[in-house]
Ligand SMILES: NC(=O)C1=CN([C@@H]2O[C@H](COP(=O)(O)OP(=O)(O)OC[C@H]3O[C@@H](n4cnc5c(N)ncnc54)[C@H](OP(=O)(O)O)[C@@H]3O)[C@@H](O)[C@H]2O)C=CC1
């Protein structure tokens with residue numbers, strides 16, 4: 001079992017540097033994946049209302065806590081979920097959060113993020129996106145002040161969306177989650193986060209599998225992995241961590257879940273990091289939020 005280090009958020013809360021991603025984690029696979037992850041030292045679980053798996057993950061966590069042989073308490077876990085685009089706005093956000101908490105069967109969440117800066121119900125240029133974001137953020141601040149969520153944040157916000165949020169927020173977001181891997185090295189977003197003490201959380205670190213399964217061939221990645229005697233997945237996750245990002249690889253495969261957490265025993269050199277940084281080509285594996293008003 002690996003020891004996963006923590007980062008400390010701008011409100012003093014500790015968050016594991018690595019967690020389990022759960023997008024496309026089907027209900028039938030939840031128990032096996034979450035148990036494997038916990039056995040490998042994972043404590044952070046990244047879900048979303050839109051992933052439709054909060055309830056089974058919550059049930060598995062409860063079983064693990066109730067089974068005293070594991071010695072795990074609620075406080076040992078870091079449970080994160082996200083507000084879907086169509087539930088944006090003050091009232092809708094409060095309602096969606098309350099339903100989410102019930103599905104988890106928890107008294108509080110550790111982290112709640114606004115999933116996207118906009119919704120596909122509106123044209124990208126519609127100014128209502130900004131209104132909705134503001135209402136949602138005010139709702140998150142209320143939930144935070146009531147202790148129903150221990151940290152709050154945003155996801156898929158670009159530099160412009162972050163600047164806008166910083167102009168009116170009372171609470172500076174603790175976390176920004178966005179797509180980050182060597183083919184999409186979003187340095188401007190990392191920099192504005194660092195400047196404002198917002199923790200970066202990277203998603204699709206292994207390009208949804210495509211950066212490591214041969215679909216996209218990156219010879220230098222293989223060379224670096226061979227040099228350090230690790231896999232290409234480990235190099236990509238370590239690259240994120242060395243950019244001070246939390247990484248949340250998704251897998252249902254116990255061997256991969258264990259291997260993905262094993263990234264804290266080696267270090268990429270400055271030259272390795274630069275070689276990987278220079279691969280950036282604005283390649284998104286998920287939706288690109290740049291055009292959202
Ligand atoms: N905020 C947002 O908008 C988004 C957030 N996310 C979050 O980030 C998480 C991770 O991103 P995601 O897009 O899922 O993609 P990842 O880059 O984590 O890739 C997941 C895929 O890679 C495979 N894989 C994982 N590890 C290995 C390995 N060591 N060797 C070979 N294959 C491997 C998995 O296969 P298998 O499961 O079969 O083992 C799965 O198919 C999500 O699950 C979600 O929690 C993701 C996208 C958007």
Ligand SMILES: O=C1CO[C@H](CO)[C@@H](O)[C@@H]1O
Pocket residue numbers: 023048115285286287
């Ligand atoms: O979290 C997510 C996983 O990826 C999906 C497809 O790109 C996104 O829609 C969603 O935001």
